[in-house]
Amino acid sequence: MTTPLLVFNTNGIYCQQADVYIDAWRPVKKCIVTHGHADHSRWGHQQYITHTNNVPIIKHRLGDITVTGKQWNERFVINGVTFSLHPAGHIVASSQVRVEYKGEVWVFTGDFKTEDDGLAEAFEPVKCNTFITECTFGLPAFSWEPQAQVFEDINTWWAENKAEGKTSVLFGYSLGKAQRLLKHLDPSIGEIYTHGAVENMTNVLRPHYAFPKTTKVSRETTKEALRGNIVIAPPSAHGSTWIRKMVPYETASASGWMTFRGARRRRAVDRGFVLSDHADWEGLLETIKATGCEKVIATHGYTDIFARYLREEMGLDARTEKTQYEEEGAEVGTKQEAEVDA
Known part of the structure; x- marks a missing residue:
């Protein structure tokens, strides 16, 4: 049995072939960071890779780090694995990460929303075989007004x-x-x-x-x-x-x-x-359809309910994985920020 292109371990989401992590929650050698929120961009990695506009954000939050900026759709290869960043629409400079190796494509959304808010770079669905998606608001009750x-x-x-x-x-x-x-x-x-x-x-x-x-x-x-x-x-x-x-x-x-x-x-x-920087129920489902994926891995949110719906109602191969990302509702680091002289 071959090792999946991306696996979840105690440090984060790992690409063994490239020896690279995505949004690792423990310090690692090399990490691709989707966006600047503190639960996804943690301190302590030896090398950071992120979108160019996110570089000043994570430097502001993390201090003196070694970081490389990439443009949208810019392909970079690490040990034969091709990576690229695509707009996630979550907040400014937020990315999805596309990972390709030997014709197999995986996409990790990080956090995302599908409505163009006029500020963050608008979300773009990316075709893939396996889609790792957040589902913070993965219940039919969540339906955003324009x-x-x-x-x-x-x-x-x-x-x-x-x-x-x-x-x-x-x-x-x-x-x-x-x-x-x-x-x-x-x-x-x-x-x-x-x-x-x-x-x-x-x-x-x-x-x-x-x-x-x-x-x-x-x-x-x-x-x-x-x-x-x-x-x-x-x-x-x-x-x-x-x-x-x-x-x-x-x-x-x-x-x-x-x-x-x-x-x-x-x-x-x-x-x-009611104003969220995450996709609502319909946004999640429409995005999954747009990717054309066969497999879905649901992370951080209503994972069990959402994955079951994908299996039973949409016929997809869907499962869940645990992560250490926060759901919308408790911004990591705000307690310290609130104590800043304002």
């Missing part, structure tokens, strides 16, 4: 708060969600302020992506200056001493988990907007 409607609701909420003399505090992860929010806020309503972690990451991205003017909330920022305006902050800033500066304020969270009413209550926010 983002234009969601942002209309967000901007209306902000305008209503302004009319009542309140500051709007909108929570989104400092990398990815925060920039997506910034991209689609309506600056004609008022000024856009940011938590220090959001401001720092956005400044790393500004050379490559267009964002509106933002102002970092500092010690000198007054309640009067914030009143009627909007503040973008990481979720872990909620409940911190930092947020007291915003009084009077209304809070909101932008997340796919806002689909469930209980999620808003658990997060103790006034408003929930």
Whole structure:
């Protein structure tokens, strides 16, 4: 029996023929990194390979590392195995990894979404034999509205708060969600302020992506200056001493988990907007069909339910594998970021 092209071991997803890992969760010699979120780009690898636009992101987060940047669809060969990176649409510079050896093709999605958000490079389905997919929102209950409607609701909420003399505090992860929010806020309503972690990451991205003017909330920022305006902050800033500066304020969270009413209550926010950087149920199924794959490996999410559906309803050879990637809902590292002087 031949060894599969990619296997899951205690370090991560491994290509034995090339001696390369993808999104390894323990330090390894060489690792291809799909995107900058801390659960996929871990510290300690000897060599990193990632998309060119992701290089400054992971350097900002990981410090002095040895990293090589690749362009979309640029093929690079390691010990006879051909690799290439393709847009995943999850966040800015997020990649799928295509792996080819002796005519067999595997694709690892990392995290992905199929809706073009106007900021991240739009998702492209990649033909393959075996498809390793996330299924964070792999239940029929998850069905996203077009983002234009969601942002209309967000901007209306902000305008209503302004009319009542309140500051709007909108929570989104400092990398990815925060920039997506910034991209689609309506600056004609008022000024856009940011938590220090959001401001720092956005400044790393500004050379490559267009964002509106933002102002970092500092010690000198007054309640009067914030009143009627909007503040973008990481979720872990909620409940911190930092947020007291915003009084009077209304809070909101932008997340796919806002689909469930209980999620808003658990997060103790006034408003929930269903906005995810992951594919919904239909997006997952449509993508699998578009790849033309025969085999599917489901990781991080509703893996058992999703794989069973693929087997029983779509006739695919589908199974699950455990990983150490987080689901949307707990951004790795935000506790530290919330303690940054903002």
